Amino acid sequence: MDSLADLESRAGREAPAFGARAHILCDNLVRIFKPEGATGVEVVALQGLDLLIGEGELVAIVGASGSGKSTLLNVLSGLDVPTAGLARVAGVDLLSMTPRDRLRFRRFVVGFIWQQTARNLLPYLTARENVALPMRLAGGTARRERRARAGELLELIGVADCADRRPGELSGGQQQRVAVAVALANSPQVILADEPTGELDSETSDTVFGALRHANRELGVTTVIVTHDPLVSEQVDRTIGIRDGRTSSETVRRTSSDGGVIAEEYAVLDRAGRLQLPREFTSALSMEHRVRLELERDHIGVWPDTRGDESND
Ligand code: ADP
Ligand code: MG
16 A cells, blocks of 8 residues: 555655746746946846746737846746756756757757847848858758758748848848748757847837737747737737836737637736736825735625724834
């Protein structure tokens, strides 16, 4: 017969870990920037951020400037190492990578697109050569093979006509679409884009989002786009809001039975039970410092603290 210890250890084993099946997982992620000199203050850019993204999902991340979006993407792309917590992308633990693992991860597992168009492409190479370059660095493919695949990717992204032009001969939108093809060159499992349309007008932005969405649908690559553009949320499965270095809200879009699109907004409840109330809600009811909670049959009520400072008496 099983001893109690056996049963306990089995129960522990069988309970799936948090986000065990997620393609991208952040658990209590912290990134603190320490000042260089003796003066200056530490910045806690990520303050215990939780995030789960499934394989093949297309997700937008929105949030005010300084809320930690780029810090998060830099961690997920293997460029930056978090201070504490857990971060895993496509099964790779980002905190325990050796420099060699990191290079491999950045070359084969993730593709990255920056906001600055000039940062994505080499100016003296044509679009096709830019897309072929990551394959060349990875090795193992012949020049003809690389050129053919680069052509296919440019075609998939809708910029086949730009193949033989250099970045200087392309519009900003075309450059960013070529950058999507570059990011896809080594068949990554995840694409990360940090405000890829930040320098573009809204019409041109649409074509770049269209390209990312197309790549997501056609290739099944998990895609995370940081953006300021409120219209983007209409083009993705899920929009995740970040506030002060934590995920704070989610908008999930789904198609209703009559074919219309329904957007439902949620607050994120983290594993410690914390939840951020929208500032508009708390200020409308002058809620600050503490609130009164009541458990009802099917919901939790949150009331302003009307007892004022009584507790201080
Ligand atoms: P976002 O992309 O949402 O605008 P960031 O992730 O760039 O925000 O920045 C989050 C916070 O971390 C900001 O307060 C920013 O000043 C700070 N920060 C980002 N990178 C660094 C760095 N390398 N050194 C010091 N502070 C940084
Ligand atoms: Mg940023």
